[in-house]
Amino acid sequence: MHRTIRTAAAAAALTLLPQLAFAHTGVGDVHGFSHGFAHPLGGLDHLLAMVTVGIFAWQLGGRAVWAVPATFVGLMAVGGALGISGIDVPFVELGIALSVIVLGGVVAFGVKAPLAAAMAMVGFFAIFHGHAHGAEMPADASGLAYGLGFMSATALLHVAGLGLGMAIGRFGELHGEKFVRGAGAAVAVAGVGILAGLV
Template sequence: MKKMIFLTFAALAASGSAFAHPGHDLNTGFASGFLHPLTGWDHLLVMLSLGVWAARRPQQQGWQLPLLFVSVMAVFAALAMVWLPMSLAEVLVAASVLVMGGLLLAKVALSRWAQFSLVGVVAAAHGYVHGVELGQSWPALTGMVLATATLHGLGWLLGRQQQPWLKAGTQLLGGMMVGLGTYWLLA
């Protein structure tokens, strides 16, 4: 427990940005879009944690959550690219880091409807923010969607592992995400 608290505060202190989603110059093409989820802390943490969390759902539900996320994120990114202005999406992205971290920590049982609703809202927030940043770069959107699906897959593989140290690592990740998400919301 002491290690988790220490690492959470270390992550907060090391955070270079007061915003959950600093700009990442996404509008330069496929490679830029693909690299963004791998270099943006908000995206990286939420995508991995969603994969882990989905892998721990009952077999018939889990695989649908990453698929839902990628689909909703892509739709909202496309909408933001052609129509929607920016608003409270930054707050929703910060909250998504906090919520996904909490889900990793709490091990709560949610109804299927609640799982799909939660994932849909998180995906819409991420898609919205990224779509605004993308401008009109459809290749960047394609790269971002592919990298997001890859991170979900990696999280899924990690979530399926039964080693005790990986389960403890998941709890640590969840604690760090709760701290970081709270920091971003308050900053």
């Protein structure tokens, strides 16, 4: 378990390598990468969903620790490509708000979904998040650099969620799961607020 988490953290850190490469004058597209990296961090809905994916993966344990976040990042890239290309995906804002509610709910209720079902669920919601990122790409940014940016930020948010779940679990062997579920309930309530336009 600990080895898997260390591997996931290392993989997320490796996603920052493009940013280091783009830091040299005349190489890559710093503007596109930095905008893409900042986009998931700038919206409460994206932030909550992506961290909660990590917490959900931690709750499931085993292969889900890497497979669930990797599925989200991969299908978010697909959604991002659709958004950058101008291909419409219906109900994007609704899908994003529902992702916060549903992900918070599965964490709150401690749902032990089969791995395939968990991957399908997060992958479905990832398309909406990715489309929103892609559709909001600045006109003068490189699509590749921008996409690498938002994928990198998302991977790091997933790792943060994994770390948060593990930290809460260690905080109290008897009550750690209650704290995690409470966090999930808070996320779900925030999602309802986002859906209602109150947050």
